[in-house]
Amino acid sequence: MNTENQQPKLTFIHYLTIGSLLFGMFFGAGNLIFPLHLGQLAGSNWFPAAIGFLLSGTLLPLLSIIAISITKSEGIYDVARPIGHHYALIFLILVHATLGPMFATPRTATVPFELGFAPYVSADHKWIWLLIYSAIFFTLTYFLSRSESHILDVIGKLLNPLFLILLFIIFLFAFLRPMGDAGQAAINTDYVHAALTNGFLEGYNTMDALAGLAFGVTIVTSIKLMGVRNPKSIAAATTKAGMICISFEALIYLGLIVIGAMSLANFKLSENGGIAFGQIANHYMGAVGSAILATLATVTCLTTAMGLVTAFAQDFHKQFPRISYLAFLRLTCLISFIIANVGLTQIINWSLPILMLLYPLAITVIFLSILSPxxxxxxxxxxxxxxxxxxxxxxxxxxxxxxxxxxxxxxxxxxxxxxxxxxxxxxxxxxxxxxxxxxxxxxxxxxxxxxxxxxxxxxxxxxxxx
CATH class of the missing domain: 1.10.287 (Helix Hairpins)
Structure with a gap:
């Protein structure tokens, strides 16, 4: 008898739980600050800019998950393997270095620090407080990510609901008492005639299409822990959970973009979305708003950091099995801690050229995987x-x-x-x-x-x- 048919049938609750896992890992530092900044840049042209951002910020991550499902892959290496072993290995290292200790993972610590803590410490002592904050942040990330089997429970059932409650509070204030009319907001020069394309490029900064390829191994592992073994069933579950995840993301992105556009009635165009978010929270709730924002950013960035370091450790342990999962986990947390102390501005500045190189390669391999049959x-x-x-x-x-x-x-x-x-x-x-x-x-x-x-x-x- 075929044992693959003797497996539990997943319910909507199962899909919601997996979708919550994806959402918790996807939605992090950049997902908070970049949509807000996009809204400020696009002004009254926020809608076409939002369409572009949603295409690269939600559709591409969904397609990356579908690519994992169609090719029955378990990570970045498997998806790129048809190009060649050496290319796939180099691509895996570059993507994980970008998502991991070089850019995205350090950003998960620097963004919440800049939002909620930096305004209250002196410039001279800022580096000391960042050192302390990032040390605590990555210590928590390491201990919460040590057990692979508990990732689903920790992220999906505990931290996500808290994040959604805190984000809802910010949204409630912003839409009940809007600062201005988004349809009348000033438009940055670059967004007068190219709002759609610039919005699409702004979505690169979330790194979610790359993350979708990297998180494939985590998602497949979590679905298997639910008792599903048939490859087709795993692919279907991944796709359905992905739809739930990106639907939530799309709604939040739209809200953040509109809030960013409305904020121009009270504030000038900010240097980045972190500053904008801090201004908006202080406008509505003062010191309480800053505290909520700091908690919100820390929670959502912690979930993302857990997903990133786990994917890094799992994929590298698979490629280099002589080195343990925990050793790779310690390595990525340590390097991320060091890079985080360079500061948010430098991390963002140097990540953009890498993304302009990696995203086209990721997009093509995603579409090739989907069309591969x-x-x-x-x-x-x-x-x-x-x-x-x-x-x-x-x-x-x-x-x-x-x-x-x-x-x-x-x-x-x-x-x-x-x-x-x-x-x-x-x-x-x-x-x-x-x-x-x-x-x-x-x-x-x-x-x-x-x-x-x-x-x-x-x-x-x-x-x-x-």
């Missing part, structure tokens, strides 16, 4: 598409370097060349036409190989050798 997961389609994507993505990354770096003569020469000869470069999407060309060539090569038996056999032998 059409071309039998042929490596040649993956490789052509990736090769044609990475070159313009490197130019986009160069253009996004901080001012201290991109003003050098060689960098300016590269930017001038790309601006003159690469379509859509000035919008930040030079990679799209090249990716389409690569995909088309890859499909043509796949069809040629599949129709000529000798070529097809030769290609398979080369793929196995790699």
């Amino acid at each position: 059409l071309f039998k997961k042929s490596p040649i389609v993956y490789r052509f598409t990736t090769l044609f994507t990475v070159i313009p993505a490197l130019f986009d990354a160069t253009n996004a370097l901080p001012p201290i770096s991109n003003q050098a003569a060689p960098i300016q020469a590269l930017i001038h060349f790309a601006s003159s000869y690469l379509p859509l470069f000035n919008l930040g999407f030079a990679w799209i036409p090249f990716a389409l060309i690569g995909f088309t060539l890859g499909i043509a090569a796949y069809l040629l190989y599949s129709r000529v038996p000798s070529l097809s056999l030769n290609a398979e032998l080369k793929a196995k050798q790699k």
Whole structure:
């Protein structure tokens, strides 16, 4: 008898619990501050900007989860494996370094500190308080993430409800007593004619499409702990839970974007969304608002940090099994603590060029994974598409370097060349036409190989050798 059929049927409560796990890991530091800042930048053009942000901030993460399901993968390495072992390993390391100890995970500590604590300490002693706060933050993250089997219970059943209650309080004040009319708010120059595309690029900062690929192993593990073993059932459960997660996210994003636009009636355009959120909370609730905001940010960022360090430790332990899960967990928490003390501004400035490189590669591998049944997961389609994507993505990354770096003569020469000869470069999407060309060539090569038996056999032998 087939034991795969003897498994529990998941109920809506199960899907809600898994969706809550995803939501808790997705919604963190950037998810709070970037939508607010987008609202301030877009002003009365907030709606097209919101559409762009939702496409990259919610749709792409959902598609990344679906890609994990369709390919029956358990993480970043499996999804990128058709391109080649070495590429998949490099891609895994780059994504996890970005989501982990280099950028996203340190940001989970610096954002709540900047929102709720930095305004109340002197500039001279700020670094000491950040050191103390980040040490406590990552110590908690480590101990709460030690047991893989308890992640679902800790995140989904305990911390998420508290986060939602605190966020609801902020929303209640903002919409019952709006500071101004979002439809009359001033528009930043970049958002007058390109609100949709700039909103899409702003969604990169959440890093959720990358996180969706990284969290796949955690989600699959959690579903298996519920007794589900059949791959098709796991894929279906992942997709349904993902829909619940991104629906909640989309509503919160819209609310934050509108609040950001309305805040322009009282405040000038802020340097970042963290400052904006602090101003809004103080406007409505004074010191109490700051305390709530600090708690809110700490709770949501703690859940995200747990998801990030867990995914990092699980994936690296899988690739390097001689090193234990707990050793990798300690490593990522320690490095994240060190980087966090560089400060939020520097973390954001240096993460953008990396995201401009990684996001096009992630988007293409997500769509290739979803479409893979059409071309039998042929490596040649993956490789052509990736090769044609990475070159313009490197130019986009160069253009996004901080001012201290991109003003050098060689960098300016590269930017001038790309601006003159690469379509859509000035919008930040030079990679799209090249990716389409690569995909088309890859499909043509796949069809040629599949129709000529000798070529097809030769290609398979080369793929196995790699």
